[in-house]
Amino acid sequence: MAQGSGREKWIVENRTSKVLAISDLPLVPTLNPGQRIDILRFYSYNDAEKSQVLHSMLSSGWLRIVKSRSNSNAKVERIEESDIDTLLSNLTLQGLSDITGSIVGNANKVLHVNDTETGFEYKDVTAYLAGFTSASSTPYTITDGDNVLLVDASSGNTTVNLPTAASAENRIIRIKKTDSTKNLVTIDADGSETIDGELTVQITSQYTSVTIISDGTSWYII
Numbered sequence: 001m002a003q004g005s006g007r008e009k010w011i012v013e014n015r016t017s018k019v020l021a022i023s024d025l026p027l028v029p030t031l032n033p034g035q036r037i038d039i040l041r042f043y044s045y046n047d048a049e050k051s052q053v054l055h056s057m058l059s060s061g062w063l064r065i066v067k068s069r070s071n072s073n074a075k076v077e078r079i080e081e082s083d084i085d086t087l088l089s090n091l092t093l094q095g096l097s098d099i100t101g102s103i104v105g106n107a108n109k110v111l112h113v114n115d116t117e118t119g120f121e122y123k124d125v126t127a128y129l130a131g132f133t134s135a136s137s138t139p140y141t142i143t144d145g146d147n148v149l150l151v152d153a154s155s156g157n158t159t160v161n162l163p164t165a166a167s168a169e170n171r172i173i174r175i176k177k178t179d180s181t182k183n184l185v186t187i188d189a190d191g192s193e194t195i196d197g198e199l200t201v202q203i204t205s206q207y208t209s210v211t212i213i214s215d216g217t218s219w220y221i222i
Contacts, residue, residue: 010040010048012063020062024053031063135160139188147173151203154179157186162212162219164190169216176209187212195219 014020014031021030027042039048048054057063133145136152139159151158160175162168177185185203187195187210195201201210201221212219 009038010045010065011036011038012054012058012065014062015064016062020057022051022053022057025051142173149173149175150178151175151185152179153177153183153185154181155183157184159186159188162187162189162193162195165193165214165217165219168214170214172211172213172222174209174211175203177203177206180206189219193218196221 012031013036014033017033019030019032022028022039025039025043025048028039029037031037039054054063058065133143133148134150134152135158136155137158138153138156139161140149140151141161142149142163149160151160162173175185175187182204187201187203189195189199192199195212195218201212203210211222213222214220
């Protein structure tokens with residue numbers, strides 16, 4: 001959308017000390033602390049208004065609307081911050097009724113579709129984005145945040161149990177053996193599910209990793 005004096009603006013300000021990204025509006029650049037940006041340079045008003053992450057950040061106080069102004073022929077000439085607060089207080093998002101609690105005041109969390117796809121739940125930002133986990137006990141069962149699993153098998157052979165392929169469709173998981181012993185790290189698919197046609201895959205050497213992806217039925221090494 002080209003810049004112009006009559007163009008509507010929806011300028012938001014990062015009120016936190018952290019860099020923020022509006023993840024469901026990926027064309028909008030990240031906002032540094034105190035930075036302001038006009039979202040309507042990248043999206044239409046309707047598309048921006050539908051952003052669940054934007055509304056969550058506004059209601060939690062991470063962002064605030066500075067101003068929104070259109071030309072004199074538009075229905076809305078200016079939206080005050082109080083108007084946005086009223087809008088948010090009346091806002092109902094699809095599926096949010098399935099959450100226990102409020103979407104307000106959950107710092108360092110990201111809104112995430114739950115495993116049954118019936119609503120939303122909160123995930124810790126660090127775990128959600130990095131997904132970095134260390135494991136030394138056996139058996140170890142992969143959880144939602146385990147995108148990268150570092151396995152220390154120095155105490156003995158270790159088994160890593162995968163979630164069902166159906167519950168992890170399109171998910172990529174990397175498993176790496178970090179110790180120098182000859183103990184095995186065995187990756188075990190759920191039930192009769194397979195990994196490249198096999199029920200299990202073994203890692204035998206230090207610093208060797210296996211990266212797998214689910215197609216909803218089976219796992220494949222990539």
